[in-house]
Amino acid sequence: MQRPFYPEGPELAHLYLLHPPGGLVSGDALSFDIALGANAGALLTTPGAARIYRAREAATGQHQSVRLSLAAGSSAEWLPMETIVFPGAEARLDTRVDLAADSRFIGWEICCTGLPASGERFARGQLRQSFRLYREGRALLVETLNLDMVDERLYQGRAGLAGQNVSGLMVATLPAPPDDETLEALRSLGPGQQPVLSVTAVDALLLLRYLGPCTQQARGLFESAWRYLRPGVLGRSACAPRIWST
Incomplete structure (x- = not known):
């Protein structure tokens, strides 16, 4: 971890998580x-994309585990760059977030x-991914x-990834169930574009899902949603990490 930055003051640290091998x-x-x-x-982010490389012939897997535990009154923003799963990888990606009341x-x-x-498709390999x-x-x-x-039925099927190579999930805990204005504002980020951006709410939990061809496009949509939601969730205007501009 690099030294913390405090562009918003001492109450909230910006932290960059580094994995020197890069994959x-x-x-x-x-x-x-x-x-x-x-x-x-x-606010936690990463300086670059994570990579899961092709596994050896013995198919020994690769595993990344993320665990965030938040005590009373705390707030966390988990905003990493994308993960690239190479053809032939045997990847397992697990994220768990535990919140206090x-x-x-x-x-x-x-x-x-x-x-x-x-031009390399994910024609072979495995990906097991969970977010809890x-x-x-x-x-x-x-x-x-x-x-x-x-x-390949899950990869190609419309009930699965529909042949798209980029998927994304964004979640936000709101102080109350979102009103129609909030949902429509977020949905307006996606219409007119080829990829799918869906916005749903389960009580006060807001979910955005992306399915399309481009990681930059996914990040751009999620960043726009983050800028819109942050004042309501954290009581702070958006302050992008400096590393995002490099």
């Missing part, structure tokens, strides 16, 4: 265990399968993707 090879296990104390605040959270995860810029969000031990959201390219 995971066969047998690697990378774990982030992040705990925020009472009334603490942190009054802690606040905004986060996203974006995943690209294959190397579209090089709990408040006081009660599950608010449990998302699971189990993609095995031995059978």
Whole structure:
């Protein structure tokens, strides 16, 4: 972790999480265990895309685990760059967020399968991905993707990824269920574009999902939503990490 930055004052730190090798090879296990104390605040991001490289012939898997625990009155923003899963990878990506009764959270995860810029499809390999969000031990959201390219139906089917290589999930805990104006403002970010951007609410939990061809486009949509939602969730205007401009 680089030294913390405080562009918004001492109450909220901007933290950049570094993994010097830049990616995971066969047998690697990378774990982030992040705990925020009472009334603490942190924005967490990464300086570049994470990479899950092709596994060896023995198909020894690669595993990344992220665990965030938020104490009473704290807030966390989990805003990493995308994860690129190379063709032939055997990847497992698990994220779990545990909230106290009054802690606040905004986060996203974006995943690209294959190397579209090089014309390489994710024609073989596996991706097992989960995102779990709990408040006081009660599950608010449990998302699971189990993609095995031995059978491409999930990848190609409209009920799955519809042949798109980039998927993203963004979640935000709101102080109250969102009104129609909020939902329409967020949905207006996506219409007229080829990729899918959906916006739904489950009580006071807001969910945005992206499905399309471009990680930059996914990040742009999620960043716009983050700028819109942050004042209502954290009581702060958007302050983008400096690393995003480099």
